[in-house]
Amino acid sequence: MTDGKDFLELIISRQSDRKYSDRHIEKEKLDRIIEAGRMAPSACNAQPWKFIIVDDPELxxxxxxxxxxKLIGxxxxxxxxxxxIVIVREKSNMSxxxxATIKNKDYxxxxxxxxxxxxxxxxxxxGIGSCIIGWFDEKIIRKLLEIPRSKRVELLITLGYSLSEQREKRRKPAEEKVSYNKY
Ligand SMILES: Cc1cc2nc3c(=O)[nH]c(=O)nc-3n(C[C@H](O)[C@H](O)[C@H](O)COP(=O)(O)O)c2cc1C
Incomplete structure (x- = not known):
């Protein structure tokens, strides 16, 4: 089992890496990365996702x-x-x-x-860098990857051996974001 301090260190050291080398990602590492996504918890265990791995260089x-x-770089x-990794939202299960309807929340x-x-x-x-990407042209990606029109493409995640420097985390102070026993 991972040590609590080490695990927090991992969380803090994860950052959005936006510069990659062209080094190939080993298959067994990629498999474990995808497995970590697949093992995530979900409301009523609905697993409303499909992960499309794009590793063809042209694609x-x-x-x-x-x-x-391009205009803003x-x-x-x-x-x-x-x-x-392209994450497509799949249908939730009935429960x-x-x-979601009763609680007015899209789980x-x-x-x-x-x-x-x-x-x-x-x-x-x-040892692989990543960045979550929420800004993209969904229509074009749907077309490129033959994703049915009825489905939403929610996020992309870039993966690669990072050439970014490790940055200090910039987060709002705990006093502003955490309280005990009342708002
Ligand atoms: C839902 C979501 C969408 C994001 N979309 C983008 C994006 O399109 N481009 C980008 O460079 N970073 C994107 N990011 C990364 C955030 O900018 C980044 O997580 C945030 O600034 C905190 O920095 P850190 O990840 O290095 O801790 C996104 C992050 C999330 C969670």
Whole structure:
């Protein structure tokens, strides 16, 4: 079992890495990274996701193009990633849907967020950098990867051996974000 302090260290050291070398990601590492996503908890165990692994270099460039906003230079780094994981939202099961209606909450987005962080943490543990990408042209990605029109593409995750420097974490103070026993 992982030591608590080491695990927190892993969480703190995970960062959005936006510069990658062209080093290939080993298959067994990639398999464990995907497995970490697949093992994520989800409301009523609905597992409302499908992970599409894009590792074909030509396709990576096309997906990267759909994620980059050239005018503002946003996400241009995506093209350096040897692997992009595309997360498609799948239908929830009946109990999750009923819960969502009664409680007015779309649990499937939480589920996808949790799976995403599992993937990023496992990547970090494997020595591989990652960045979650929420800004992209969904229509183009759907077309590129033959994703049915009825499905939402929620997030991309870039993976690659990082060339980014380790940054200090910038987070709002705990006093602002945490309280005990009242708001
Ligand atoms: C849902 C979501 C969407 C994000 N989309 C992008 C994105 O499109 N491009 C990008 O460079 N970073 C993106 N990020 C990364 C955030 O900017 C980053 O997590 C945040 O600034 C905190 O920095 P850290 O991840 O290095 O701790 C996204 C993160 C999340 C959780």
């Amino acid at each position: 990576v460039l096309k997906v990267a193009d759909a994620a980059s906003a 946003m996400n241009s780094f995506v093209a350096q990633a040897p692997v992009i 999750s849907k009923v819960g 499937s987005l939480f589920d996808i967020g949790i799976a995403t962080e599992n993937i990023c943490l496992q990547s970090k543990a494997e």
